[in-house]
Every structure is written in structure tokens, then in C-alpha cells.
Amino acid sequence: MTLTATTLPVDDPAIAALRGVGAKVTSARVRVLQQLRAAPGPLTHRELLDAVQTPGGMPVDRVTVYRVLDWLVEQQLAQKAADQHGVFRFAAAQGAGTHDTHVHFRCATCGGVFCLKDAPPPRPRLPKGFRLTRMDVDIQGECARCARAH
């Protein structure tokens, strides 16, 4: 029996999001994004790899999952942050298309990323002759849910 394996539901919001950025809609991308959106919290690469392997379907290479994840972050469809063990966790991006004029709060426990309304700190005044190329602000702590769970 040959089922038309490539036929995907066009109305799937994950697929719509992928088409929205004008990129190739591939099986790996769709499956990873679907899992991210269905998950209750940020997932590790390992968890996603397991989740994406369906018994009947084609297996997905772990490198592909890494690349899809980084690509989703690039496209602002996902967020990436290290958890307290130093392992990256990924989550579906919250507000679609919200731009980068804000800072992120990183929960050191679950690895979740939260957007803060505050504006990023102003560009500091540097001593004469100094040149600034990059500024990273790392705000970490514990989110409400993890704090409650103790």
C-alpha cells in the first residue's frame, strides 16, 4: 500500500507559519515546529528528536533537527536558551513578529524565555577611542511557574 505520504494538511498553523516566512516546507521543519507548539514548556534537542520520530514515519537525523532548530530561531519562529545544566532548550516564539527592541528574561530552571517590556539599557558611554561591536544582556532568574513549583 502506498499512501500519499507527502500530502500535508494545508490548514495546519505550523505549516502556515512556515509558508509565511517564504521558506521550503519540509517534513522535518513541520514536525519540529508542531512539537514545539504543542509542548507545555521548552524542550531540549534530545526531547525533540524523540518526539519527532514517529513509528511509521521516516526517521529524522539528529543533525537535521539541530539545523532546523537554529533555522527556526533565525526566522524568529522559536527561541533558544540554555537551562541550568547548560543544555539548550527551545520554545515556539510567543508573539509573532515582535521585534528586537526589548530584552529577554531567561529562567535558569526551565530554560524558558520571556520578553520584558522594558527597553534595553542605553548604549554606554565608552572611553575615548573605544569601539563597540556587540552588547549582550543576560537577565536570568526563576519564572513564576518554576518558583511556585519549588
Place this chain on the structure above:
Amino acid sequence: MTLTATTLPVDDPAIAALRGVGAKVTSARVRVLQQLRAAPGPLTHRELLDAVQTPGGMPVDRVTVYRVLDWLVEQQLAQKAADQHGVFRFAAAQGAGTHDTHVHFRCATCGGVFCLKDAPPPRPRLPKGFRLTRMDVDIQGECARCARAH
């Protein structure tokens, strides 16, 4: 020539802190803690390993540095947290959790670190239930001397 290599200044605050927890005062522990205390910000294992190797002195094994660091955290003399790249960074424990987040500038060319007295970063407003544990501002660029040298 045999200089009394093990003679260490007893008045060194790092050594005093080590004696304070009633533990063996070893060369590796002293050197790591001194570096942690002298550093302008949290350091990675790699940075500490480099800092601890003095040209004339005995080399220190990387595993020892790992063990010393974990031991310092156990003794509450240091704090450990993963940075946004998933690498652990260590900082000397500060009395009573003072968040003295002063900004430092790192020259990408010569690796020098400069403390900026200018900008005390404003503490961001967090959603209800959120707890802030650390805030690091990492500014990269080129210092005046390297920019001039080209």
C-alpha cells in the same frame, strides 16, 4: 637553588577564606579562588584554567580546576550558573547576595577587560512571581590601544 615554594602569605583573604571552612589549603584552591575574586565578572572554566597557569609555577590539571570549582560552590565560596551559550561561569560568592552588576567591556582583540563606571544598568521590571538572580551585561568591541594599532 631551593626556594621555599610552599610559603604563602597568610594574610591573603583567599587563604583566610579557605581556612575558614576548615579545609586543606592547596595551591590549586588558593589560585582559583584568588582569580575568581580578582575577576571583574563570572569566568568560565577555560578562562580560569588559563589564568591559573603562571609561567614559572607548577601547571594545574584541568580536571583539578573542575573539582576545585565544584568544591568551592559546595563550600558556598563560589556560585555557578550557565551563561546564555550553555557554558558554566563561576563567580566568587558575595556576602548577602548583593547584585553589584557593574558593566565591563571586553576587547575582542587583546582580550583585556575594562570596567565601565558609567552605566549602572537599571533593574528591569519583572512580571509577578518572577525572581531575578543575576544580570550580566557583556560589551564587546575594541579598546583604544588595539584600535590605534590596527
Place this chain on the structure above:
DNA sequence: AGGGCCAATGCAACAGGGTTGCATTGGCAA
């Protein structure tokens, strides 16, 4: 001052997350 116990060290090998190079496949547009 010297001896001895046991923690701390050094070394080697391992483990796991993440990356890179390259040949092949498969989406999508012409």
C-alpha cells in the same frame, strides 16, 4: 621534626551536546 592517614591531585579514558564537510535528495518554480 618526622611519620602516617586520607583528601586532593594528575592522568587517561569516557560521555554527551553541538558543529562541520561533503555527497545526495527533494521542494519548488520555470
Place this chain on the structure above:
DNA sequence: TTGCCAATGCAACCCTGTTGCATTGGCCCT
């Protein structure tokens, strides 16, 4: 349908961090 080029699979690699075990060296005790 054809063809281009991005996306994939695969293998090998790098880096951070850990574990087992033999040896060394702090520190206490006499």
C-alpha cells in the same frame, strides 16, 4: 516535467564536563 539549489543524511570531529584509579602532598599527631 525539468532543473536548480536549499535541505537532508551521514560520518567525523570539537568542546565541555565527568569518572576511575594510582600517586602525591596537607595536616594532624606524637
